[in-house]
Amino acid sequence: MRNLAAGVTGNNPGLNIGIFAAFVLITLIVVFRASRNNRTAADYYAAGRAFTGPQNGIAISGDYLSAASFLGIAGAIALNGYDGFLYSIGFLVAWLVALLLVAELLRNTGKYTMGDVLAFRMRQRPVRAAAATSTLVVTFFYLLAQMAGAGGLVALLLGVTNKAGQAAVIAVVGVIMIVYVLIGGMKGTTWVQIIKAALLIVGAFAMTLWVLGRYGFNLSDLLGGAVDAHPKGGSVLNPGLQYGATGTSKLDFLSLGLALVLGTAGLPHVLMRFYTVPTAKEARRSVVWAIGLIGVFYLFTLVLGYGAGAIVGPDAIKNAPGKANSAAPLLAQALGGPVLLGIIAAIAFATILAVVAGLTITASASFAHDIYANVIKKGEASDKNAEVRVARITAVVIGIVAIVGGIVANGQNVAFLVALAFAVAASANLPTILYTLFWKRFNTAGALWSTYGGLAVSIVLIVFSPAVSGKPSTAATPSMITGVDFHWFPLENPGLVSIPVAFILGWLGTILSKDRDQSKFAEMEVRALTGAGAEKAISH
Amino acid sequence: MSTTDHAQAPPPDQADWDEVHGSAEFVELRARLRRFVFPMAALFLVWYLVYVLLADYAHEFMATKLIGNVNVGLVLGLLQFASTFLITWLYVRYAGRKLDPLAERVRESIEGDAK
Numbered sequence: 078m079r080n081l082a083a084g085v086t087g088n089n090p091g092l093n094i095g096i097f098a099a100f101v102l103i104t105l106i107v108v109f110r111a112s113r114n115n116r117t118a119a120d121y122y123a124a125g126r127a128f129t130g131p132q133n134g135i136a137i138s139g140d141y142l143s144a145a146s147f148l149g150i151a152g153a154i155a156l157n158g159y160d161g162f163l164y165s166i167g168f169l170v171a172w173l174v175a176l177l178l179v180a181e182l183l184r185n186t187g188k189y190t191m192g193d194v195l196a197f198r199m200r201q202r203p204v205r206a207a208a209a210t211s212t213l214v215v216t217f218f219y220l221l222a223q224m225a226g227a228g229g230l231v232a233l234l235l236g237v238t239n240k241a242g243q244a245a246v247i248a249v250v251g252v253i254m255i256v257y258v259l260i261g262g263m264k265g266t267t268w269v270q271i272i273k274a275a276l277l278i279v280g281a282f283a284m285t286l287w288v289l290g291r292y293g294f295n296l297s298d299l300l301g302g303a304v305d306a307h308p309k310g311g312s313v314l315n316p317g318l319q320y321g322a323t324g325t326s327k328l329d330f331l332s333l334g335l336a337l338v339l340g341t342a343g344l345p346h347v348l349m350r351f352y353t354v355p356t357a358k359e360a361r362r363s364v365v366w367a368i369g370l371i372g373v374f375y376l377f378t379l380v381l382g383y384g385a386g387a388i389v390g391p392d393a394i395k396n397a398p399g400k401a402n403s404a405a406p407l408l409a410q411a412l413g414g415p416v417l418l419g420i421i422a423a424i425a426f427a428t429i430l431a432v433v434a435g436l437t438i439t440a441s442a443s444f445a446h447d448i449y450a451n452v453i454k455k456g457e458a459s460d461k462n463a464e465v466r467v468a469r470i471t472a473v474v475i476g477i478v479a480i481v482g483g484i485v486a487n488g489q490n491v492a493f494l495v496a497l498a499f500a501v502a503a504s505a506n507l508p509t510i511l512y513t514l515f516w517k518r519f520n521t522a523g524a525l526w527s528t529y530g531g532l533a534v535s536i537v538l539i540v541f542s543p544a545v546s547g548k549p550s551t552a553a554t555p556s557m558i559t560g561v562d563f564h565w566f567p568l569e570n571p572g573l574v575s576i577p578v579a580f581i582l583g584w585l586g587t588i589l590s591k592d593r594d595q596s597k598f599a600e601m602e603v604r605a606l607t608g609a610g611a612e613k614a615i616s617h
Numbered sequence: 618m619s620t621t622d623h624a625q626a627p628p629p630d631q632a633d634w635d636e637v638h639g640s641a642e643f644v645e646l647r648a649r650l651r652r653f654v655f656p657m658a659a660l661f662l663v664w665y666l667v668y669v670l671l672a673d674y675a676h677e678f679m680a681t682k683l684i685g686n687v688n689v690g691l692v693l694g695l696l697q698f699a700s701t702f703l704i705t706w707l708y709v710r711y712a713g714r715k716l717d718p719l720a721e722r723v724r725e726s727i728e729g730d731a732k
Binding site for chain 1: 631634635637638639643646647650653654657658661662665666668669670672673674676679680684685686687688690691694697698701702704705708709712717720721723724727728
């Protein structure tokens, strides 16, 4: 039998690079074409609000289906079976929070950033500073996880195994990303995400059909194949393989589940996408499209995960460079040989590129719009173009930080950073957003308490969790820092504690402060529900 | 235009917002929105938590085989997908029928005034 465990045998790095280069070339042309109208802030941050709901929905799924969900979930299902499937359910159900409670109201109330909504009826400077801080922290964690994943992918797909070579590839990916963001702004970034999402979903669909075809389109037979190939046998179909061992790991799973379902509607790069459409109704259609595409995609990953387990085998996956992340690429190789592997590899890179671009533009918009224009210049910047200039400079700085962070974190176990980003978003952002939109009494003090409180509690708990220290390097998922042990919080995911604490802090901060401005709430509520006075699309 | 402005057209003044906020039509719009989204949000969150708790603490129940290798856990997981799609469809239908026409009427009354 062919030795799939080597991962790189039968792999053709030249072909992989060629397909990826074609993707970069096509998207760059699109970005250049889209960049002709990129002068104003509304163009740069919100693509002139001219995307349709379906376009934005596809772009949202492109933004959301990161390498962690494509490679990570397929790998988790291949290795840990049912427990991997639970991730995808949390990631999907979470969209109902965005659909029912957040998307439309946020679109009607804000302009470019999460800070616009949170500061609407509060004192501008402190609340915007808090919103920007939380945005930058969440985006930074997310960004780092994506860039660090790129290193492992390079090793697997391009056959670059030395650190210097991997660093060079990470830098190239980062530079291309900066070019997208600088030239294309939100419009270019959105098109990159649309193209990438289409490739990803079509590619996953083709592989799903292929896998199912091997098992006569019988799901039960496919599951049987995964059972036969897995050393733990039938338990791969049952919950508990990864999280069922102890009482603590079960609580950890509950904590993760909570963070996943409540985190999505607090992710700044997801929220910012709702400003790229002309009306709240289009924002609703965006979410509907996103739910449809993301849901279907996660059904594909279920088949791909068990398919990788059955066809490639868990041992071969564990021994490949990139470990769990290599499940989907190895499956592609086993099914369609080097060509399919090349396509899937290119899609995986495109995924990292597109997600990182989305994160960068979000962080740069938040810094330029919330911090520079409203906190530093107090909303009185003489020149509107100065804000966009600051955003572009910030994008370059963030791009460089991402490259350096990706190189430094390369090879480290930073997979927990994505779950952490969700936990921080669910703790620091979602309570503040929900209180702002629905609670009349909520005020500046409450917003600061829930944002900074949720941020501080979730980060402190993570720093002192076993994800950072205390687990031996021989564990299945070793701690980030091995050799020392300063953990005292038993769970790897802080959500179970930090989310309720943030809600309580927001309430407490509000009632302890006498500050209230109910007529500003009346204005916000009328705007949010009716769209009166909302930002319109720009026609060029 | 300063960056803290929230509208491109000259916005209606504060008294207008308060008046609309207290109007029967707006009160009805808000009631209709909340009547749907709050119970629905509670419903799907509870159903999701029940599912997570079952997956977390009721391994044997979830492992019960139904058809071939398809067990209760897989069916419940797929039902989470189904319920998500269903709630999305219900909300879109409700919003189209009950929220959008009313919201449009209120918006026109405000923006008509401002011009």
